[in-house]
Amino acid sequence: MCGEVGLAFVNKLRDDDTHYATRCNHCGHVQLAPLPTVEEDEEFYKKDKMLKNIFKDIQSLQTEEKLMYRMELFVHEQADNLEKYLPPKSDQADIRLIDIGTGFGWLPQFMREKGYQMDGVEINDDKRELCKQRCGIEIFGWNFLKDEPEVMEKAGYYDVLCMTHVLEHISDPVLFLKRASILLKPKGMLFIDVPNFNDYYREHQKEYNDWAFMRAHVNYFTPETLTKVMERSGFSGVKVYGHQPHSIENAIHWWRNKAPDLRWHQFYLSEPLEWINKIYKAKIESEVKSTFISAVGYRK
Numbered sequence: 001m002c003g004e005v006g007l008a009f010v011n012k013l014r015d016d017d018t019h020y021a022t023r024c025n026h027c028g029h030v031q032l033a034p035l036p037t038v039e040e041d042e043e044f045y046k047k048d049k050m051l052k053n054i055f056k057d058i059q060s061l062q063t064e065e066k067l068m069y070r071m072e073l074f075v076h077e078q079a080d081n082l083e084k085y086l087p088p089k090s091d092q093a094d095i096r097l098i099d100i101g102t103g104f105g106w107l108p109q110f111m112r113e114k115g116y117q118m119d120g121v122e123i124n125d126d127k128r129e130l131c132k133q134r135c136g137i138e139i140f141g142w143n144f145l146k147d148e149p150e151v152m153e154k155a156g157y158y159d160v161l162c163m164t165h166v167l168e169h170i171s172d173p174v175l176f177l178k179r180a181s182i183l184l185k186p187k188g189m190l191f192i193d194v195p196n197f198n199d200y201y202r203e204h205q206k207e208y209n210d211w212a213f214m215r216a217h218v219n220y221f222t223p224e225t226l227t228k229v230m231e232r233s234g235f236s237g238v239k240v241y242g243h244q245p246h247s248i249e250n251a252i253h254w255w256r257n258k259a260p261d262l263r264w265h266q267f268y269l270s271e272p273l274e275w276i277n278k279i280y281k282a283k284i285e286s287e288v289k290s291t292f293i294s295a296v297g298y299r300k
């Protein structure tokens with residue numbers, strides 16, 4: 001990220017013996033070594049190896065369609081989180097959003113249902129096709145790490161650029177953000193959501209810590225390193241916030257079972273218990289020790 005030489009070992013990966021998580025001695029950024037190439041990354045996502053790796057022991061989640069519906073609730077929560085950072089609802093019809101790395105296209109679909117104008121970009125052909133079949137939304141296929149002249153048609157067109165759970169997968173996040181920012185109007189807003197390397201539970205349990213490191217995640221951002229990446233990419237006014245979708249049930253499941261519960265997303269408790277969840281999430285988010293972090297910044 002900073003271009004300096006010198007790395008220290010951080011952790012092994014849960015699903016790959018050929019890469020390691022390492023910390024830069026100079027800027028403190030945590031990234032895989034050796035760094036995957038653009039070609040390796042493209043192969044990885046076009047074949048959808050990430051979701052299939054995560055759910056490799058769940059036979060019923062080995063088709064694209066099953067994975068698509070598995071992601072639906074996850075992205076519902078992402079859409080509600082994104083909306084908190086957007087201009088007031090009265091202006092929503094006038095602002096144009098674009099979602100980069102849209103996966104199955106749930107975020108554009110949900111944001112359009114909320115009344116926003118939103119397009120999307122996704123390099124995986126099957127996912128774009130499934131989105132078109134499901135809801136009729138066409139997603140662009142641009143890859144910002146390669147030359148894609150079509151992007152220029154939409155240069156300076158959008159008010160808000162969204163990247164939820166994308167930047168941790170990108171081998172050159174600064175180059176990626178610089179290229180993607182061409183889509184934004186001057187002073188347009190960038191919204192990013194990524195896993196948080198400062199997640200409080202990593203310190204408490206070795207199994208949880210080891211689960212956090214995977215081949216799909218090339219970057220492991222803290223609020224500080226995410227801010228540096230955004231500033232190096234030409235964004236100003238960067239602010240980072242805690243984002244905790246996972247409930248206290250998820251933490252208790254890890255504590256009891258030393259493993260994730262992959263059967264469902266543990267985001268909410270039943271209604272009579274939800275008050276305790278609200279207190280839990282608010283405390284972790286206020287300390288920015290949450291599972292994810294959300295960031296906003298503005299194009300100069």
Ligand SMILES: [Zn+2]
Pocket residue numbers: 001002003004024025026027028029
């Ligand atoms: Zn560095």
